[in-house]
Amino acid sequence: MDGLAADPALLEVRDLRKWFAGPRPGPFRPRARVRAVDGVSFDIRRGEVLSLVGESGSGKSTVGRTVLRLMRPDGGSIRFGGADITALGRDALRPFRRRMQLVFQDPYASLNPKMTVEEIVGAPLDIHEPATPAAERRRRVEEALSLVGLLPSHAARYPHEFSGGQRQRLGIARALILRPELLIADEPVSALDVSVQAQVVNLMLELKERLGLTILFISHDLAVVGYISDRIAVMYLGRLVEVAPTRALFATPRHPYTEALLSAVPIPDPTVKRERIVLAGDVPSPLDPPSGCRFRTRCRYALPACAAEPPALREVAPGHFKACIRDDLALASAIGAA
Amino acid sequence: MERDRAPSTAPAALAEDEVLAVRDLSIGFRTGIGELPAVRDVSFTLRRGETLALVGESGSGKSVTSLGILRLTPRAPFCRITGQVLLRGQDGRVRDLVTLPEAEMRDVRGRDAAMVFQEPMTSLNPVHRIGDQIAEAVRFHEGLGRRAALDKAAGLLELVGIPDPRRRLSSYPHELSGGMRQRVMIAIALSCEPQLLIADEPTTALDVTIQAQILDLLRRLQERTRMAVIFITHNLGVVAEIADRVMVMYAGRVVEQAPVRPLFGAPLMPYTRGLLRSVPRLDLAGLGRERLAAIPGSVPDPLAPPPGCSFAPRCGHFEPGRCDAAMPPLEHAAPEHLVRCVRWPELAAGTI
Numbered sequence: 208m209d210g211l212a213a214d215p216a217l218l219e220v221r222d223l224r225k226w227f228a229g230p231r232p233g234p235f236r237p238r239a240r241v242r243a244v245d246g247v248s249f250d251i252r253r254g255e256v257l258s259l260v261g262e263s264g265s266g267k268s269t270v271g272r273t274v275l276r277l278m279r280p281d282g283g284s285i286r287f288g289g290a291d292i293t294a295l296g297r298d299a300l301r302p303f304r305r306r307m308q309l310v311f312q313d314p315y316a317s318l319n320p321k322m323t324v325e326e327i328v329g330a331p332l333d334i335h336e337p338a339t340p341a342a343e344r345r346r347r348v349e350e351a352l353s354l355v356g357l358l359p360s361h362a363a364r365y366p367h368e369f370s371g372g373q374r375q376r377l378g379i380a381r382a383l384i385l386r387p388e389l390l391i392a393d394e395p396v397s398a399l400d401v402s403v404q405a406q407v408v409n410l411m412l413e414l415k416e417r418l419g420l421t422i423l424f425i426s427h428d429l430a431v432v433g434y435i436s437d438r439i440a441v442m443y444l445g446r447l448v449e450v451a452p453t454r455a456l457f458a459t460p461r462h463p464y465t466e467a468l469l470s471a472v473p474i475p476d477p478t479v480k481r482e483r484i485v486l487a488g489d490v491p492s493p494l495d496p497p498s499g500c501r502f503r504t505r506c507r508y509a510l511p512a513c514a515a516e517p518p519a520l521r522e523v524a525p526g527h528f529k530a531c532i533r534d535d536l537a538l539a540s541a542i543g544a545a
Numbered sequence: 546m547e548r549d550r551a552p553s554t555a556p557a558a559l560a561e562d563e564v565l566a567v568r569d570l571s572i573g574f575r576t577g578i579g580e581l582p583a584v585r586d587v588s589f590t591l592r593r594g595e596t597l598a599l600v601g602e603s604g605s606g607k608s609v610t611s612l613g614i615l616r617l618t619p620r621a622p623f624c625r626i627t628g629q630v631l632l633r634g635q636d637g638r639v640r641d642l643v644t645l646p647e648a649e650m651r652d653v654r655g656r657d658a659a660m661v662f663q664e665p666m667t668s669l670n671p672v673h674r675i676g677d678q679i680a681e682a683v684r685f686h687e688g689l690g691r692r693a694a695l696d697k698a699a700g701l702l703e704l705v706g707i708p709d710p711r712r713r714l715s716s717y718p719h720e721l722s723g724g725m726r727q728r729v730m731i732a733i734a735l736s737c738e739p740q741l742l743i744a745d746e747p748t749t750a751l752d753v754t755i756q757a758q759i760l761d762l763l764r765r766l767q768e769r770t771r772m773a774v775i776f777i778t779h780n781l782g783v784v785a786e787i788a789d790r791v792m793v794m795y796a797g798r799v800v801e802q803a804p805v806r807p808l809f810g811a812p813l814m815p816y817t818r819g820l821l822r823s824v825p826r827l828d829l830a831g832l833g834r835e836r837l838a839a840i841p842g843s844v845p846d847p848l849a850p851p852p853g854c855s856f857a858p859r860c861g862h863f864e865p866g867r868c869d870a871a872m873p874p875l876e877h878a879a880p881e882h883l884v885r886c887v888r889w890p891e892l893a894a895g896t897i
Contacts, residue, residue, distance in 0.1 A: 262752035263723075370843040371603075400602035401779060405823035405839035412836070427752065430782075430825040434837060457827065471757040472827045473782030477805045479828065485761055486754045489722040541827050 216250035217288060217389060217421050218274065223247045224282030225266075225273050229494050241493050243269045245445035246283070248520065251389070251421055258424040258432040260468075261442035264490055270442070271391045271425050275307055276300055288388070305335040308382035312394035314374030318366040325362040328352065328381045335385055351380040355410060372403035376410065383414070393425045408435055429472050433457060438526075441465050444493055444501040447520055451527040457541045461529040464502045469541035482539065500531065508533055559631055559639050564740045564773040565591040565614075565658075570628035570643075572606075572613045580625070581847050583609040585797045586875075587628075591741070594771040598778060598788035598805075600820075604844050606797040607777050611743045614775075615658055616642060616650055632657055633740055656686040659734035663746035665726035669718040675702075675729050676714025682736045701732040706762060724755035731762065738770060745777045760787060781824050785809060790881075793817050796845055796855035799875060803882040813884040813892050816840075816856045854886070862888050862897055 224246060229239035244266040251257045259267045273280050276292055284293045292303050308331070311317035318327055329348045332339050339347070349359035355376040366374060375395060382390055392411065396404040408431060414420055426432050432439055433453055440450040441464065449462040460466045470484040486505045491497055497504050503513040512532060520530040559566055572584040584606040591597050601607040609618065614632075618624040630642040634657040642653065654660075662668045670678060679701055680694035689697065695714060702710035705728040718726055727747060734742055744763070748756040764787065767774055776787055784791055784805070791808045793801040793816065801814040812818045822838035842859040845851055851858050853869035860868065867887050875885045878893060891897045 262754065372843055400844075401781070402602060402820060402823045402840035403843060405825070405837035406841070408825070409836045409839055428825075429753070430827040433827055434825045467754060469827065471753040473756075473760075473780065473786045474828050475781035475785045475809065475821065475824050475826060476828075477785040477788075477809050479785075483757060483761075485757050489724055489755070490752075542829075 215289070217253045218251040218423070219286040220250070220270075220274060220283070221248045221286075222283035223270065223273060223280055223285065225269050225278060226281045239494050242445050242496065243493060244273065244280075245496075246517075247442070247445075247447050248283075249440055249447065249450060251423060253388075253421055254415070254419050255438065256415060256422040256424055256436045258426060258436035258439045259442060260426055260429060260432050260439060262427060262468075262490060264444070264493060265442040266445040266493075267425050267427075267442050268393055271309075271393050271423060274423065275309055275391055276303075277309075301335070305331070305385045306387050307389040307391065308385065308387040310375075310378050310382050310390060310392040310395045313398050314371055314378055315398070317378055318374055320366050322365075323362065324348075324352070324364050324366070324377060327366070327377060328362075328384055331381060331385050347384055348380075351384040354383060354414065355380045370403070371399050372406055375399060375407050379407075379410065379414070383418070386418070387420075389421045389423065391423045391425070394427070395424075396431060397426065397428065404431070411435060429469060441468065444490060444496055446501060446517070447528075447530065448502060449527075449529045450520065451524075451529075455524070455527050459524075459527075459540060460538050461523055461527060462502075462531050463506045463508050463533075463536065463538065466538040467505075470539060472541075484539070508536055559633055560590075562592045563590050564593055564633050565775075566629070566631040567610075567614065568629040568631070570610065570613060570626070570630060572609050572618060573625045574619070575623050575625070576848075578848060583797055583847065584613060587794075587799055589792055589799070589802065591773045591775065593740075593773055594767065595789050596767065596774040596776055596787055598776045598784040598791045599794065600778060600781065600784055600791060601794035602779060602844060604796070604847065605794040607794050608745055610794070611660070611745055611775060611777055614642065614743065615654055615660060616645075616647075617654075617660070635738070635740060652686070655682045655734075655739070656737045657739055658741040658743065659737070659739040660743045660745065661727070661730050661734050661747045663749050665723065665730045665750070666718065668730055669726060671718050674715050674717060675721070679714075679729065679733050679736055682733055686737045697736070698732070701736055702729070704735070704766070705729070705732045706758075707732075722755075723751055724758060727751060727755075727759055728762065731759075731766070735766060735770070739772060741773050741775070742767075743775045743777070746779070747776075748783065749778070749780070756783070763787070781809075781821060793820070796850065797847065798855065798872075798885065799883070800856065800885045801883065802875075803879075803884075807879070807882055811893075813878050813882070813889045814856075814886050815860045815862050815888075815892070818892075819859075819861075862892070864888065 223244055225244040227241040227243055229241045231238050261267045272278050287303055325348050328351055329344050332344055348362055357376055396407050424435055436453050438452050439456045441448050443464050449465045467484045467486050499514040499516055500518050503509040518530045518532050520528045522528050568588050570587040573580040573582045587610055599607045612618045613626050614630050626643055631639050632642055633639050676695050676698050679698035683689050683694045683697050699710045702713055707713050707728055748759050788805045790804050792799055795816050801817045819840040840859050845855055854873050857863050857868040873885050873887045875883050878884045878889055
């Protein structure tokens with residue numbers, strides 16, 4: 208299960224677990240447990256973009272927040288730059304926090320409307336480098352703004368003066384001002400219009416190359432993820448079901464859930480006709496997930512044996528991991544079909 | 546001011562197979578700083594069994610157009626609607642919804658034309674059982690008693706693929722998943738067998754696998770009922786999948802309209818071209834690291850529009866003196882292909 212990458216990774220996550228308290232099943236009975244993340248392992252190499260994809264409730268955002276240690280994990284370990292940060296307290300975490308920053312989904316809710324751009328973008332400096340002189344602070348804010356394609360003159364403005372795409376640029380500038388090594392972007396383009404979404408995706412790729420950033424990109428949009436990632440990890444109900452280099456995942460998916468997910472994405476070309484795999488029903492409740500493989504209740508290839516054991520994530524081709532007991536399947540490619 | 550004409554030229558009636566004709570529809574909102582023109586001179590027709598996709602980004606006027614058709618926009622004087630919206634009702638009569646008295650409009654909504662919204666949780670009433678919410682429309686329009694209406698509601702739930710429909714009648718909205726709620730919304734919309742269904746981003750809030758289920762459902766229901774559908778979306782993948790014809794809106798105006806294949810295969814308006822190029826495609830993903838062709842800038846402020854073509858400030862083919870002189874008219878590039886761009890002949894010929 209370990210050794211997902213041979214060279215030393217910037218981030219190593221092993222068997223990560225995060226449980227939340229659910230409802231009480233009855234009076235005086237202990238609360239149920241929502242196993243939001245239930246044994247997730249992956250690595251991110253330096254300079255790599257790893258995407259975490261999944262549908263709502265898959266636990267992908269919880270992984271992001273736990274890795275950032277905005278939450279304390281209930282099991283497993285997180286190593287960042289070789290140091291174990293799994294159990295560190297607030298003060299001990301501080302030097303790590305500046306090296307990993309977050310970009311939020313909603314560029315409207317994540318910027319304080321009463322603060323100027325200079326205050327917003329410079330806020331991380333106030334926390335991590337409070338001794339920065341005013342002139343230096345101003346220079347760094349302007350540098351961060353120009354990095355994301357905004358003008359130094361924007362520093363005096365307020366968030367409402369910007370469009371959605373520009374606001375997301377502000378969010379990225381704020382995340383970059385401390386020159387972090389790892390950027391965790393949780394659905395950063397989902398709230399944006401298509402034409403603007405492309406601007407922000409391009410910006411992130413450009414920044415990755417220019418600054419050597421490592422990015423954990425969390426998204427439900429497989430097409431966007433296909434553009435931005437080096438590798439993709441697919442989550443379903445708190446577990447990873449498949450991890451592979453982008454091209455391999457799309458061309459030769461190995462897990463039935465990945466196959467279904469890929470086939471469900473509509474292709475913007477009316478001449479492309481594909482066989483669509485329509486999954487029956489909804490994602491089961493994480494309060495009471497199915498035994499064995501969690502996807503088996505919606506899987507068209509499920510066997511009785513799938514209910515027995517949760518399948519381990521194992522390497523089936525170089526760098527290509529899957530958690531499925533069936534090796535006899537020929538799954539549909541998202542690329543060959545086009 | 547130019548006059549946009551839909552391909553149909555019938556003056557005040559509908560051709561036999563047409564369900565809806567919208568002519569020169571304009572919708573303006575009164576604000577503290579003057580009237581905000583949200584939709585201008587929109588014209589189109591819709592035949593039985595046909596699906597028209599209305600595409601555009603936020604602020605393009607696509608949702609306001611659909612709300613205006615059913616007069617769900619605020620009342621005068623806060624909102625002004627001009628033009629014609631001719632709808633053929635269940636009884637075969639053609640009514641102009643722009644001038645119809647409100648009392649009659651209430652009969653039209655739900656019976657002749659129904660709407661499904663993006664967010665099923667906010668469209669359903671959280672304190673009523675879903676059976677009663679479905680039955681309400683049937684009781685109102687068809688005068689059925691409660692028991693008969695609930696029977697019909699159960700049948701509708703079955704039609705939209707909800708398992709165990711009898712038991713589900715007594716569920717509350719919060720007990721259902723997002724996909725199930727959207728199925729309930731569709732059941733309500735279809736309860737009186739409308740001629741026209743307006744679906745405003747019905748799958749945008751749903752996961753892709755659930756979106757696939759809902760698109761499948763809508764397609765099956767449409768085959769069965771031959772209703773006309775206006776599908777509003779910003780997702781070009783969904784458009785390619787479900788639309789017969791596509792209407793692209795930008796800054797409140799129609800900028801291109803065509804059957805789905807020519808629109809995707811040979812778009813003429815630079816905005817449509819830019820939109821298609823800026824969409825990441827799954828079937829091409831991971832092939833290379835070329836950048837997506839983003840459209841620079843963002844949509845214009847509706848209260849301070851640029852002179853001439855609204856798209857000119859973002860357009861790669863902008864030509865000073867031509868593009869910023871006057872709003873280009875919507876012209877026929879082909880019998881079914883309308884485009885609003887002064888340079889479309891050059892674009893069509895491939896000389897620019």
